[in-house]
Amino acid sequence: MEDIKNNSWCHELDEIDRQIVIFLEKNARMPFTKIAEKLGVSERTVRIRVAQMQEDGILSLVGVVNPIKVGLNVQTFVHLSVQPNRIEEVVSQLKEMEEVRWIALTTGEYPLMLDVLTRDYDDLSDFVMNKLNKIEGVDRTNVVNVLKKMKSRFNFMR
């Protein structure tokens, strides 16, 4: 079981990598010199390791906008049942819709799941009525509204 560490799809991060990530998870613009100082390594070490992790697709340093602050107040999950031979076609249409932020193929009664963001319930109902329900091949839909987020933690290092 331990050989998992040497697989290329699972990059095992050493302690220095992990510490670097912890700082950058909080502040993507933290100066490398400051991180280096805190960890007792050279600035170069930090710079090289960050570049390597970005290169390997392990770490991204990005700006993220808070959707609520720009007026996208309503988050909804839509479970979709589709005629099996038309899934590809339906997905390609869904991909083009800007309200649809995330699409996945899933197990269960409804093979597609969408994460949908809209300004308000008017826009949501407009989306469901005029976009979703107009797609050919959609069988049944199950719409679940997010009322309140109770936890959201997407930083991975401790």
Place this chain on the structure above:
Amino acid sequence: MEDIKNNSWCHELDEIDRQIVIFLEKNARMPFTKIAEKLGVSERTVRIRVAQMQEDGILSLVGVVNPIKVGLNVQTFVHLSVQPNRIEEVVSQLKEMEEVRWIALTTGEYPLMLDVLTRDYDDLSDFVMNKLNKIEGVDRTNVVNVLKKMKSRFNFMR
């Protein structure tokens, strides 16, 4: 309808803000000087605006780890039905579990929805059997596995 622009919960970004965000969504460490140059404004303008947007909770500049690259290969959504008077209590237990990345109160048959990340199906089954099903007050669960992500777009500016 246009007065929506002057509400404090909905910070309307002007064109310069939007352009800044577009650059930072791609690269949180892009030098302010470079952004300023591209937009034809001073570096200080960019710096102040970024600070202001961060202050207002509109924009965060963060490092994000690709879960798959660190061995978290299985994403699962769990819909939970809970005895109504025990929701708070159940949520507070779920919050402590590191597999549970995200919790929301939702409409529909199952009032709680969880986003769960695990290394593999063994860990998932362990989580369901030994953690989830041990919580007092949980009524029914509906477990939906993510088989394949078809779209993921969480940058908001165009």
Place this chain on the structure above:
DNA sequence: TCTGAAAATGTATTAAT
């Protein structure tokens, strides 16, 4: 580790509302 170049920050100043 060092070093020149680049970038970020602080202060003072001005303009606009």
Place this chain on the structure above:
DNA sequence: ATTAATACATTTTCAGA
């Protein structure tokens, strides 16, 4: 009076050997 922009001086950070 407050906010936002600029210019410039100083400090910090970056990226190469």
